[in-house]
Amino acid sequence: MGLFDRLRGKRKPGTLRGATKQDTSHLDEWASSRTGVEAYVEPRTNVTDTTVVLVAHDGEWTRRRISDFDAAMDFGRKRSIPVYEVARVGYPKRMRDYMARQKREGRA
Template structure:
């Protein structure tokens, strides 16, 4: 069983209808997150709850404030992925976003 299969599991009929495309997307997500963490120091994961228009997402923020966001099946899976990546995970509803993320966003806006 692959790392991704262990983390995201099978959803029965849902995963059989999505087939290889779903597995490929999941693999790309894990690869992206691993590369981001490997290329940035001081990373932390912030788990965002699902809304009416988006499913659960995980934001990984580096110590510079640079960040990346990816969809995950649920908060429990997000915590498992964060643990596997070796980064602490926080519930964004409880902790909020780090100020370094807002500062990085503002700096990017000014550079445009």
């Protein structure tokens, strides 16, 4: 182990960080504080692990890692949130509208 290896952390370059309890608690808190929440699962890529995007009724959204599609389905089932695959259905229009409003208002 080199001198700077300890400072860099234990992960090797190119390895993905998996979902943590903090990710799940953020999703829990976010979903419980908003109405009309739906979940959109993004598949794993070379750069990121599987993620889930929660979108509220007004288009506000958040994204966090989740271990896999089945975990996203369990998350949605436990909270009565519909779960969709982004690759099949795309993102909802209200999410795009929300981002456009944020950009116009100078918040993004």
